[in-house]
Amino acid sequence: MARLTSFLLLLPLLCFVPLCLCDKSYGGKLFPGFYAHSCPQVNEIVRSVVANAVARETRMAASLLRLHFHDCFVQGCDGSLLLASSGRIVSEKNSNPNSRSARGFDVVDQIKAELEKQCPGTVSCADVLTLAARDSSVLTGGPSWVVPLGRRDSRSASLSGSNNNIPAPNNTFQTILSKFNRQGLDVTDLVALSGSHTIGFSRCTSFRQRLYNQSGNGRPDMTLEQSFAANLRQRCPRSGGDQILSVLDIISAAKFDNSYFKNLIENMGLLNSDQVLFSSNEKSRELVKKYAEDQGEFFEQFAESMIKMGNISPLTANNNSIESQTMRNLRIISSHFSRVFKSIETHPSSFQLFSIQSRSYSSPATQSENVSKIVNELSNLTLLETMDLTEILRQKLDISELPVMAAMMPGMSFPGSGAGKSAGGEGKEKKKEAKTAFDVMLQAYEAVSKIKVIKEVRTITDLGLKEAKDLVEKAPTLLKKGVSKEEAEKIIEKLKAVGAKVAME
Ligand SMILES: *[C@@H]1O[C@H](CO)[C@@H](O)[C@H](O)[C@H]1NC(C)=O
Ligand SMILES: *[C@@H]1O[C@H](CO)[C@@H](O)[C@H](O)[C@H]1NC(C)=O
Ligand SMILES: *[C@@H]1O[C@H](CO)[C@@H](O)[C@H](O)[C@H]1NC(C)=O
Ligand SMILES: *[C@@H]1O[C@H](CO)[C@@H](O)[C@H](O)[C@H]1NC(C)=O
Ligand SMILES: *[C@@H]1O[C@H](CO)[C@@H](O)[C@H](O)[C@H]1NC(C)=O
Numbered sequence: 001m002a003r004l005t006s007f008l009l010l011l012p013l014l015c016f017v018p019l020c021l022c023d024k025s026y027g028g029k030l031f032p033g034f035y036a037h038s039c040p041q042v043n044e045i046v047r048s049v050v051a052n053a054v055a056r057e058t059r060m061a062a063s064l065l066r067l068h069f070h071d072c073f074v075q076g077c078d079g080s081l082l083l084a085s086s087g088r089i090v091s092e093k094n095s096n097p098n099s100r101s102a103r104g105f106d107v108v109d110q111i112k113a114e115l116e117k118q119c120p121g122t123v124s125c126a127d128v129l130t131l132a133a134r135d136s137s138v139l140t141g142g143p144s145w146v147v148p149l150g151r152r153d154s155r156s157a158s159l160s161g162s163n164n165n166i167p168a169p170n171n172t173f174q175t176i177l178s179k180f181n182r183q184g185l186d187v188t189d190l191v192a193l194s195g196s197h198t199i200g201f202s203r204c205t206s207f208r209q210r211l212y213n214q215s216g217n218g219r220p221d222m223t224l225e226q227s228f229a230a231n232l233r234q235r236c237p238r239s240g241g242d243q244i245l246s247v248l249d250i251i252s253a254a255k256f257d258n259s260y261f262k263n264l265i266e267n268m269g270l271l272n273s274d275q276v277l278f279s280s281n282e283k284s285r286e287l288v289k290k291y292a293e294d295q296g297e298f299f300e301q302f303a304e305s306m307i308k309m310g311n312i313s314p315l316t317a318n319n320n321s322i323e324s325q326t327m328r329n330l331r332i333i334s335s336h337f338s339r340v341f342k343s344i345e346t347h348p349s350s351f352q353l354f355s356i357q358s359r360s361y362s363s364p365a366t367q368s369e370n371v372s373k374i375v376n377e378l379s380n381l382t383l384l385e386t387m388d389l390t391e392i393l394r395q396k397l398d399i400s401e402l403p404v405m406a407a408m409m410p411g412m413s414f415p416g417s418g419a420g421k422s423a424g425g426e427g428k429e430k431k432k433e434a435k436t437a438f439d440v441m442l443q444a445y446e447a448v449s450k451i452k453v454i455k456e457v458r459t460i461t462d463l464g465l466k467e468a469k470d471l472v473e474k475a476p477t478l479l480k481k482g483v484s485k486e487e488a489e490k491i492i493e494k495l496k497a498v499g500a501k502v503a504m505e
Helices: 002-015 017-025 042-056 059-072 105-118 125-139 159-165 173-182 187-198 204-212 226-235 259-265 272-279 282-293 295-310 322-346 353-360 369-380 383-396 415-429 447-461 465-473 485-497
Strands: 201-203 245-247 438-445 477-483 500-504
Touching: 042 059, 042 105, 042 125, 059 105, 059 125, 059 187, 059 295, 105 125, 125 295, 173 187, 173 272, 187 259, 187 272, 187 282, 187 295, 201 204, 204 226, 204 245, 204 272, 259 272, 259 282, 272 282, 282 295, 438 447, 438 465, 438 485, 447 465, 447 477, 447 485, 447 500, 465 477, 477 485, 485 500
Parallel strands: none
Antiparallel strands: 201 245, 438 477, 438 500
């Protein structure tokens, strides 16, 4: 019975899982308010770190935009680009498009560290990349937009995806367009998103071919404006100097504006992949002209296409991952037990798990070994283990809050104070083991006694008012770990006196 009661204590926690799930996944769709409850300050945190980084070095804005782009084009916007090589993972950082040119990882780390301080384990790195890209646009004078959120981070990377999916600077227009099409992006997205080359730099190695030997006949790219080409040749030698940088937008390299498109019309796009937008295709040429004439049109389309790119097959809570399968199972379990729990609340005297169970659910003819194993293991858990299980599940499922016990507290009435008694019973069982260190659990308290309980908890734990309040509201929760029996009993006595239920293990 003692064991069973600790199992029961887990149930109310599970009951709230479906709520959290609704809040979280929204049918697998991304939406701006995804962190509204779990990390309402996410936008500010990302913006302030990006703002500092861009203030230190303007180029960082372009680097961060590029990271997001290179993430999204490889198995979707899932943060896979950030993974280092280990075990089965071969990092995308070593691919041709990224090696020696992808940068800004330190800024992403800083953002993540700041988020971990304020909302631990909540915001995905894929979302961080998406927000940082938007902020990079805004901070350099470009458009803003509302970023849909809720991406999950991948645990796998694809080096070949990175090599094959991301357009190369010397790709033809058709190749580039088909790489965009493969991601569900069209020619309008291609032209608008290329407009991000209004800021940033490119390396000599990315445009050398145009300067000296465009198509293998030893001649430069003739679409390149002559004096511009001569100028570039001075900076970027025929061999060596791969890492030497040139600005992508010769008119206003640090400002997000539409001068990139004006350059293309003058045949002064830096990369082959820039210039082909004007020289190779009628539709894209018209778009280049339109954006060169009207910055407003460009900004509007850029924002729209960035959102579209950010939505490329994101991993969400809905994808058939281990997490979502666990979530589905918990939903089934908890919806069943929430009925049981309500029933306990309204009929405290008829508390009998098995009779209630049999009313709503008849035993299967053959019981799966795996099921009975789990049931056995669950019912064997001690109270502390049960709390640990809940905490681990919470972390695994990325549920940042379980606003549970507070809601349950006022009417809470385990018959005969089941919880408290059970722990007492356990104490007796364990006497033989001559235990010397005990953990004290705050299990529940009368709502009216809350203030007194907090006060008592403060003196017991040396916590500040807010911390003590938070702790008390988390009940059932661990109060003190590894204290002597004597001290544990003292604490229990004190808290009992102010109307709390406490147990030691
Ligand atoms: C494009 O550049 C890469 C790397 O510099 C090179 O290996 C490849 O042959 C080039 N492709 C064309 C079509 O010139
Ligand atoms: C130009 O490139 C081709 C192969 O792409 C090579 O065979 C040729 O030697 C190069 N010419 C010069 C002048 O570098
Ligand atoms: C995950 O699910 C979403 C929505 O159901 C879908 O749009 C997306 O493509 C899926 N992602 C992957 C990697 O399967
Ligand atoms: C029990 O689970 C194991 C994997 O953990 C699986 O291989 C086995 O088939 C399952 N047994 C039954 C009866 O479903
Ligand atoms: C649970 O406890 C019972 C009785 O104490 C024991 O027979 C059983 O083997 C335990 N089950 C597990 C999975 O530890």
